[in-house]
Amino acid sequence: MRSIDLFFYEWKHFSRSPFKIVALLLFTLAGIYGLNSGSKLYENQKSEITSINLKVSEKQEETISYYTKGEKGPKDRSWVDLTTPFWATWYVPTYKFKTPSPLIVYGIGQAEQYGFYKQITIWSSPSDSDMVEEIANPERLQIGTLDFSFVIIFLLPLLLLILLHNLKSAETEQGYLMLINVQARNITSWLFIRTIFYVLLISIVCLLLMIYGASLTNILGKHTDGFFQLYSILLLYLLLWTIIYFIVINKGKTSAENTLKMIGIWLVLAFVIPGTIHLWVSIKSPTNLMLDLIDAQRDEFDKISLQPDSVIDRQLYILFPEIELSETANDSLKKANSKMQSGSALANELIKKTIHSIELENQQKNDLIRNTYWLNPIAFFQNKFNSISETSYQDYHQYRQEIQQSIDRRIKIMVVDIWKDVKVDKKQYLEYSKTLNSQ
């Protein structure tokens, strides 16, 4: 029997099996639902960013109006003097965004566990309370959103199971297998071609779903690479399950036995192994209650401010060598005030060190997880999906680093200009706005 004939026969088998058709339909519907969930999150985040940017512009306009009117600041805040770098930079509203990738449509990943916008001030840190995730029902977060990656990682193996479970075994049970053996000569290749039919069917359905997803957030064009990377990962994942299931159905005798083995393997790979590794990682490296960070923010900072003046001076000069020779550095009256206003720079350094050690601890935890990928392929594929759709832990780690860079830049500009005794006018304010808001 020619391979092409086997393909057509398999199509007939498939089209006469309502259970398989319903399964494929449900899978497709879940895929569409998942893609729309991703697209909705993308739209929500984009609109939130637009709304924040609008507020930023309004605030900026308000501040510019003080310069235009020759006022020092808001009337009800008499202590504000916008001609000084301290207050002028204070009044530059700055946000750092984790702009969603259009590829988020394929996998929400860990996007809902972190905030995606952060107001930057001289007292900010990437561990601030406003870095908390968007308001959401914790029970929904726990169960997880039905996104496209969920459909692929968890439902695709189940669909493949439903489509393949009775291949060969149904013929064995009905007593046709010997007849087929005579016609096809090689049962393994006959089974292989039948399996390939379903693999192709799923591949085509997934490709169509991905094209539909691409149309939701305009992926093709700028993110075509990501699209093909994801599709390649998807095919690799499909191949993994096909090999596993093919071995089972090739060796199995009855449909029930095949089903038992296939679902057993799925349960072990999707639940038992990831769950065990999760628990192991959690025991080995418990949740950090951030005591070091709390201590740094409270006690350690107090210790800094209690240091002798000369020590504080030295610390500031090391951080910003250009201020050492400034006029302010030689004027004791100005210097005291400038030093007071530069306190955030020392606090920032302290917090940075603490956060660095916390991030290292988290990275060690991630290394533990990565080292188990060979045993936990589901987590490997899930994290690959998250990584390509820019919603993985690493993407948010990178975002936190960008926040830190933005804080550093803000502090540096402010401190240097305070010590240089810069008088801020409208032009300088606009310059601050431009520099501090460049992403």
Add this chain to the structure above:
Amino acid sequence: MWEIIKKEWLLLFRSNLFLGVSLGFILILILSVYLGSYENQRKKASYENAKNEMRSQWENLKDMNPHGAAHFGTYVFKPSNSLSGLDEGVGAITGNVLRLEGHVQNEILYSEASQMQSVSRFGKLKSSLLLQYLLPILLVFLAFGSINSEKQSGRLKLLIMQGAGTTKLVLAKTLSIWLYGLGLLVLVVLTHSLLNIQDFNADVFVRTSLFLLVYALYYFIITGLTIFFSTQTHNATIALTFMLGLWILWTIFLPNIFISSVEKWHMLPSRNEMKTAMKEDRSKGIDGHNPSDDREDEFKKSILKKYNVDSLSQLPVNFDGLVMQADEEYGNKVWDKHFGNLRETLALQKQTLQYGGIINPFISLQNTSKGFMASDNLHHQAYLMQAENYRRVFIKTLNDKHAFGGSKTGDWDWKPSNDFFKSVPDFDYKPTSVWSIFSSYLLDLFFLGFWAFAVSACLIFRTKQIEIL
């Protein structure tokens, strides 16, 4: 009937495959309970350490003005309860550290999930993972062929000729497999109770009993339905395929779809929207740190009138403390309004999700499992409320000391002795009693009961006329 059950058990125990699978399952169940309890103990130790450190920092405060101390604030940590060893619920998703300070109600931060990359979509290998996802599948595998195998071997006819009615036979088969599931469930609960005997009290007993009840009902539904389909089909594989399809639909597909849809039907505000609205409302009240505020001026006049004096310097109390407390109380009202709305929406979402139990008893099982194990959102919200109530008492104590402790208005250098800080009570979290939230789960219990009743009715009334050949 008992004879049939005994015979069924005898048959099961003669199977080496059954014994092997059971042994493996028992081992993994015990391991999950042990590791769950161990993780919990480690969490408790870490919580105690953090709590003690924060308290010690607070008790060692010196040379601090009460309002400075309100800004210094304190931190509370979400304690881990021993029951979460069975079902962790939202524990890994929600934060663990909450800063309590003046002027502002912070959000709980630093969840476990945010500290590492994705590792398991369905959570850790806690008992609930095995009891909710794996054990029902095992029951389906044990039950799907039980009637058909009797039919095919001709034993069904023989049994009926010997006087065993079909209904009695079907019920006995259901009970024999259900009892197996129940046995494993009891094993889990007993092992967990023994490992956590030090935490055992009346509330834990009631919660554990309810946990046992809801799983027992769910296992009966699963076993009964599988047996029922087994009686209605000629081929055992069809019954198996149908039950697996149903399991996938109930366990993997629908919970996700339901909860995602519920959140779309009852929308929560975005953080930015809520913050803006709160800021707007807050701006209508007193700003304790802005002396030029008009409302503060009005408040000042009312205080001067109350004490019958002309100026702040003549007041026998410190006006700064009073205005800070007035600011705080206004802020509390704003918080109550906005977070009250948020909690209402969350409650509405929960209730809508509970109605999903009509077509999917797994949703009722999940709700009650984490609910009775004190690890659902309801318990999380109760914790946050207790923390907020404590924050109010904490800040009021500091503001009262500032106002009535003997200092005069404007005297920001005044500092109470360290004994005062030591006298401020620490946050003492009182676990939510099961009876105070029991009514929230009645709908879930009703649906589980309804399903169990419907399955019983099917087994009793729809299997009388089954084909015996």
